[in-house]
Amino acid sequence: MSATAHVPDHGSGPDGTKRDFLQLVALASAAVGAGAIIWPLVDSMNPSKDVLALSEIEVDIAPIPLGSGIIASWRGQPVFIRHRTETEIKEAQAAPLSEMRDPATDAERVKAGHEQWLITSAICTHLGCIPGGIKPTQPRGEFGGWFCPCHGSQYDTAARIRKGPAPRNLPLVPYAFLNDTKIKIG
Numbered sequence: 001m002s003a004t005a006h007v008p009d010h011g012s013g014p015d016g017t018k019r020d021f022l023q024l025v026a027l028a029s030a031a032v033g034a035g036a037i038i039w040p041l042v043d044s045m046n047p048s049k050d051v052l053a054l055s056e057i058e059v060d061i062a063p064i065p066l067g068s069g070i071i072a073s074w075r076g077q078p079v080f081i082r083h084r085t086e087t088e089i090k091e092a093q094a095a096p097l098s099e100m101r102d103p104a105t106d107a108e109r110v111k112a113g114h115e116q117w118l119i120t121s122a123i124c125t126h127l128g129c130i131p132g133g134i135k136p137t138q139p140r141g142e143f144g145g146w147f148c149p150c151h152g153s154q155y156d157t158a159a160r161i162r163k164g165p166a167p168r169n170l171p172l173v174p175y176a177f178l179n180d181t182k183i184k185i186g
């Protein structure tokens with residue numbers, strides 16, 4: 001879309017239009033400036049340019065067994081998709097917020113009606129390792145979620161940090177259910 005399509009018309013003639021346009025250019029320049037600062041940080045997390053193009057991915061979750069999960073790749077970053085058991089959901093719902101470093105209810109971390117699916121970033125918020133636990137054969141720590149072997153961070157079954165040096169929960173990622181067995185991330 002061209003920049004002139006956004007120029008507001010205040011009915012003030014050519015001078016007013018020009019002034020509005022200059023304000024628009026100034027705003028655009030500020031936005032580009034902010035982007036230039038942020039981009040190198042983001043870029044360092046995205047090693048593959050061709051993967052970057054995949055701003056949205058669709059994932060068939062039907063084959064993921066109950067109690068297990070997969071690691072998807074979205075925009076060059078790993079994403080956990082975990083199929084939680086009833087027990088894991090109940091534990092996540094019952095966990096006391098007062099004992100959490102980064103308190104969040106289970107309901108805030110999943111979609112209503114799809115509580116069996118937990119979808120988060122797979123990057124530990126300490127120093128960026130990928131915690132183990134997506135498969136039931138991997139160590140999941142004291143809280144049954146994920147265990148990061150790098151420095152011992154432990155996450156629960158809602159991927160909330162419960163023990164160890166990581167400061168925050170595994171971040172949520174944007175996603176939507178296209179139907180009961182297919183999700184779109186991004």
Ligand code: FES
Pocket residue numbers: 124125126127128129148149150151152153164165166
């Ligand atoms: S990177 Fe996970 S505990 Fe340090």
